[in-house]
Amino acid sequence: MKKATLFLLLLFIILKPARADEGMWLVHLLGEQVYNDMVKRGLKLTKEQLYSLNKASLKDAIIIFGGGCTGEIVSKEGLIFTNHHCGYDAIASASSMERNYLQNGFYAKTRQEEIPAAGMTVQFLVRIDDVTKQVEEAVAGLAGAERAGKLPSVFSEVAKKATEGSGYEGRVSSLFKGNQFLLFVYERYRDIRLVGNPAESIGKFGGDTDNWEWPRHTGDFSIFRVYANKDNKPADYSVDNVPLKPRYYLPVSTKGFKDGDYAMIYGYPGSTNRYETSYGVKLATDVSNNAIVRLRDARLKLMMEQMEKDPAVRLKLASDYAGIANYWKFFDGEAKQLLKYDVYGQKKKEEEKFLGWAKGKKDYETLFDQYGAAYADWSPYTKARVYYLEGIMGSPLAALASRMIPLEAALLKADPSREPGTSPAKADIDKLTASLASARTEFLTGEDLASDRNIMATTAMMYYKDIDPSQQPKDFYQNLKTTYGDPGTLTAYDKMATYVFDNTMLLKDDKWNAFIAKPDLTTLQADPAFAYVSAFVKNYNAVVDKHYRDFVASNNELGRMYLKGVMEMNPKKIMYPDATFTMRVSFGNVKSYVPRDAVKYDYVCTLTGVIQKYKPGNYEFDLPANLIQAYQQKNFGAYKDAATNDIVVNFITTNDITGGNSGSPVLNANGELIGLAFDGNYEALSHRIAFDKDLNRTICVDVRYVLWCIDVLGGAKNIISELTIK
Numbered sequence: 001m002k003k004a005t006l007f008l009l010l011l012f013i014i015l016k017p018a019r020a021d022e023g024m025w026l027v028h029l030l031g032e033q034v035y036n037d038m039v040k041r042g043l044k045l046t047k048e049q050l051y052s053l054n055k056a057s058l059k060d061a062i063i064i065f066g067g068g069c070t071g072e073i074v075s076k077e078g079l080i081f082t083n084h085h086c087g088y089d090a091i092a093s094a095s096s097m098e099r100n101y102l103q104n105g106f107y108a109k110t111r112q113e114e115i116p117a118a119g120m121t122v123q124f125l126v127r128i129d130d131v132t133k134q135v136e137e138a139v140a141g142l143a144g145a146e147r148a149g150k151l152p153s154v155f156s157e158v159a160k161k162a163t164e165g166s167g168y169e170g171r172v173s174s175l176f177k178g179n180q181f182l183l184f185v186y187e188r189y190r191d192i193r194l195v196g197n198p199a200e201s202i203g204k205f206g207g208d209t210d211n212w213e214w215p216r217h218t219g220d221f222s223i224f225r226v227y228a229n230k231d232n233k234p235a236d237y238s239v240d241n242v243p244l245k246p247r248y249y250l251p252v253s254t255k256g257f258k259d260g261d262y263a264m265i266y267g268y269p270g271s272t273n274r275y276e277t278s279y280g281v282k283l284a285t286d287v288s289n290n291a292i293v294r295l296r297d298a299r300l301k302l303m304m305e306q307m308e309k310d311p312a313v314r315l316k317l318a319s320d321y322a323g324i325a326n327y328w329k330f331f332d333g334e335a336k337q338l339l340k341y342d343v344y345g346q347k348k349k350e351e352e353k354f355l356g357w358a359k360g361k362k363d364y365e366t367l368f369d370q371y372g373a374a375y376a377d378w379s380p381y382t383k384a385r386v387y388y389l390e391g392i393m394g395s396p397l398a399a400l401a402s403r404m405i406p407l408e409a410a411l412l413k414a415d416p417s418r419e420p421g422t423s424p425a426k427a428d429i430d431k432l433t434a435s436l437a438s439a440r441t442e443f444l445t446g447e448d449l450a451s452d453r454n455i456m457a458t459t460a461m462m463y464y465k466d467i468d469p470s471q472q473p474k475d476f477y478q479n480l481k482t483t484y485g486d487p488g489t490l491t492a493y494d495k496m497a498t499y500v501f502d503n504t505m506l507l508k509d510d511k512w513n514a515f516i517a518k519p520d521l522t523t524l525q526a527d528p529a530f531a532y533v534s535a536f537v538k539n540y541n542a543v544v545d546k547h548y549r550d551f552v553a554s555n556n557e558l559g560r561m562y563l564k565g566v567m568e569m570n571p572k573k574i575m576y577p578d579a580t581f582t583m584r585v586s587f588g589n590v591k592s593y594v595p596r597d598a599v600k601y602d603y604v605c606t607l608t609g610v611i612q613k614y615k616p617g618n619y620e621f622d623l624p625a626n627l628i629q630a631y632q633q634k635n636f637g638a639y640k641d642a643a644t645n646d647i648v649v650n651f652i653t654t655n656d657i658t659g660g661n662s663g664s665p666v667l668n669a670n671g672e673l674i675g676l677a678f679d680g681n682y683e684a685l686s687h688r689i690a691f692d693k694d695l696n697r698t699i700c701v702d703v704r705y706v707l708w709c710i711d712v713l714g715g716a717k718n719i720i721s722e723l724t725i726k
Contacts, residue, residue: 021588021654022691023576024269026182027051027059028128030585038587042262042669049671050585053127058671060248062266062583063226064123064186065663066090070267071122071224072665074252074673075722078226078244079195080122081706082663083678084203085326087222089319090117091197097312105199105624107223107716114193114225116237122226123186125583126168131158135172135181145553151178158183167234175577177275178560179567184582189244191227191237196716198222198709199624200318205610207620208325212333212682214601216650216699217610220678221706223719250665251724253672254704256641256648257590259603262669263653264587265677265698269579270660275563276689277368278347279375280555281338283382284689289335291386291466296328298458299394306451308619313448320396320446333685343690354562357569364565371558378551381544384471388544391459392536396452400443400506401529402537407432408530411521433516440506453501456532457493463536464488473539476532496532504529581660588654593697595683606646607631607705626713639708649705651675652697658688666700672726675700 025034028051035047051059065071069086073079084091088102094115095102101115108114138154139147151174159170162183169186197203202219210216226244229235257263273280303321307314338344351368358364393399410428464477464487477487484492505511506529515523524530566573592603611631615621630636641648653666657677666675679699684692707723710716 021586021696022656022693024272024579024584024586024656024658025576026128027266027583027585038264041587041589043264043587044669045671056248058248058250058266058667059125059583060246061250062125062268062665064268064581065224066120066122068270068581068660069662070660070664072266072663072673073226073244073246073249075249075724076245077722078228078246079249079719079722080192080224080226081665081673081676081703082222082224083676083701084197084220084222085322085678086663087117087194087197087224088322090120090194090224091222092315092319093118094194095315097315100315101194101197102200102315102318105197105202105714106194107196107710107714107719108194109716109718111243114195117192117194117224118237120192120224121188121190122192122224123169123188126185126187128583129162129183129185130181131162131172131183132181134158144557145550148553148556155181173580173582175580176567176575177563177578178556179564180577182582187234189226189228189234191235191241193225193227194222195225196223196710196714196719198713201622201624202627202709202713204322205621205623206613208329209620211326211329212679212685214652214681214697214699215605215609216679217605217613218650218678218701219705219709220701221676221709223710249724250667250671250673251726252703252707253668253670253674253726254639254707255668255726256643256704257651257668257674258643259590259592261590262587263590263655263674264585264667264669264671265653265655265657265661265664266583266585266667267657267661267664267677268581269584269658270581272579272658272688274578274689274691275559275566276347277371277559277562278344278351279371281344281347281689283375283379285335285338285344287379287382288386289331291383292390293328293332293335295387295390295394295459295462296324296331298462299455300325300328302454302458303448303451305454306448313451316446317448317451330685333682334688337682337684337686337692338689341686341690341692343686346690354566354569358565361565363561367558367562367565370554371562374551374554374558378547380468381471381547384467384544385540385548387459387463387467388536388540391463392533394459395456396443396447397501397504397506397529398456398533398536400439401504401527401533403436403439404524404527404530405534405537407436407519408521408524408534411519411524429519433519437516440512443506449501449507453497454494456500457490457497460496460532461487461490461493471539471543473535476535476539500528500532503527579658579660586656588656588698590651591654591697593652593695595681595695601652603652604641604644604648604702605650606641606644606648607636608646610649624713630712635712637708637712639704639711641704647705647708648702651700651702652681653700654696655698656687656691656696657698661698666698670726673703675702676706 049057051057061073063071065082065086069082071080071082074081092102135154139150155172158172163170169188170183172181172183174181198219205218227241228244229241232245235241303317307317410432480496481487484495486492505515505527590603592601594600613621614623636647661677664677665673666677668674677698677700681697684696711720
């Protein structure tokens with residue numbers, strides 16, 4: 001098929017409406033069919049109000065918040081709403097035992113009280129360009145590993161050429177598994193400040209127990225502000241900076257909604273793999289998901305043991321614990337739902353149709369034979385890779401020690417006969433030691449020695465017990481047996497980990513400072529933390545990594561050809577590009593659902609339900625005293641829902657979202673903010689690979705609950721007065 005024809009086909013496919021509420025649509029390519037479907041569902045806005053290059057539009061209020069969330073601008077003074085869990089690390093970093101904003105909540109009553117969020121950035125989308133032609137010309141004639149190897153430099157060159165001298169950043173995104181390429185251009189702001197957050201017992205109410213569950217009662221929101229220089233342009237933090245004047249900001253609706261009302265979500269969904277093969281589904285359900293869950297479960301228990309003993313440790317580990325726990329439950333639920341709804345069987349049926357069509361077509365007829373060979377080679381090593389990444393590198397000390405491996409390589413290359421400062425390797429060594437010193441400083445601020453030591457011991461034992469001996473670092477386990485005893489018992493690993501933590505220079509300032517001042521190979525290789533992690537890294541590189549790199553190259557190329565074939569086979573097939581952490585819009589409805597026989601879930605949860613779950617002193621279900629008091633006094637202010645005569649806390653919609661959409665605005669038919677998306681439901685956790693048209697729900701915090709917490713509980717009427725409330 002000619003490239004021009006393929007491009008037109010891709011464009012046609014993008015413009016087709018999705019089945020049910022499935023689809024994360026590129027906002028600049030909605031077309032008449034998708035847009036008309038949105039209007040039929042209730043949308044009251046024009047296409048230009050949704051996305052415009054020349055005029056202010058909804059897209060100008062939607063930001064990438066930090067490195068993996070979405071946020072929205074809600075005032076003419078650059079105020080941001082996002083999720084509590086998106087701002088969690090910044091809130092924890094701003095907190096101390098004396099001023100525990102994470103635990104007690106925080107609302108700035110003046111601009112001077114707003115707290116700089118060091119390292120936090122937000123990005124605004126400037127424009128989207130189709131660069132398929134440029135990319136394809138640059139990789140013409142290449143396939144497989146060669147094509148994959150060249151694409152990053154091509155992407156970089158395309159982005160550089162398009163943004164040079166503008167102050168903007170560009171990132172090329174590969175869509176439809178490498179059959180189309182779009183350049184997304186962003187403007188990044190670097191002065192972001194914390195304005196407010198609820199107490200953790202509100203923002204994380206329900207904890208891990210309620211995570212991914214409906215009914216839900218979590219006040220998952222936080223508030224920040226973007227600052228700019230006097231010219232409204234990005235700048236590093238300065239007391240002279242002023243609040244950003246945005247191109248557009250979202251009005252806020254307190255009118256409420258009913259079951260069936262239109263709902264639209266803008267944001268940056270991170271990653272889906274809706275065009276995965278049956279081979280990939282089977283590997284996930286049989287091997288990788290279970291391994292991830294088992295290792296994360298072990299790490300979480302060991303962290304919680306220490307967190308329960310000491311409030312200071314709880315604060316220190318809170319952010320890391322939340323991140324690990326979130327996807328522990330996700331991978332567990334994903335595997336169960338993939339099996340429950342026989343996604344493997346569904347994929348097999350699709351592939352059988354494809355194979356029938358592909359007979360006699362040389363580009364496609366052997367694709368699944370090649371898939372089979374690629375998975376046959378890689379599958380035996382999958383578990384070892386998971387145990388290496390989630391287990392061995394799950395120890396923060398081991399992860400830090402692994403960063404010294406490039407230093408070892410530089411020291412091996414150093415020429416001791418050269419004068420100091422003249423060796424080419426000297427500059428490399430100085431750069432590496434500076435980076436290591438910075439990483440160590442950051443590590444020490446968040447390190448809990450007791451839980452980390454136990455994680456190192458436990459994961460090393462799990463690797464020994466669960467991974468094929470041929471894929472293990474044999475010398476390490478033999479030395480462990482000789483020095484500490486039976487490698488089948490935790491006692492030996494406890495002794496090993498104790499020795500590592502007691503003797504590594506990474507935990508001793510005097511030894512570390514001496515080494516950094518004059519790094520030498522002998523000292524580095526003798527360090528027990530380095531020796532520990534080095535044994536696993538070098539074993540991984542020698543035994544596993546080549547199989548993984550070969551598999552990725554093959555799988556990417558096969559995926560590109562398979563999807564190209566699918567589109568040729570049925571050009572009218574309703575498709576949309578996988579999520580790639582690029583701006584998308586999804587549309588659906590506020591909607592109740594029936595998860596199983598004789599059970600129906602309402603579309604809203606209320607403050608009454610929060611009180612019913614309340615458990616005094618419980619880590620997951622405690623509540624601030626002022627919330628209980630306000631509820632008892634029915635002090636609902638202007639935020640009471642007319643239908644329930646209560647405060648609506650959370651609600652659900654049928655929108656299609658995934659990780660990265662956290663903090664996304666949920667908008668009504670007029671483009672007004674009615675809530676913030678923050679989670680999915682357990683019954684549809686297969687959504688990364690397969691969308692369930694009946695059970696998929698997005699869990700959202702009602703903006704009226706957000707405003708009630710800010711106003712009634714936080715007393716921050718200054719924040720409320722900034723908003724445009726409809």
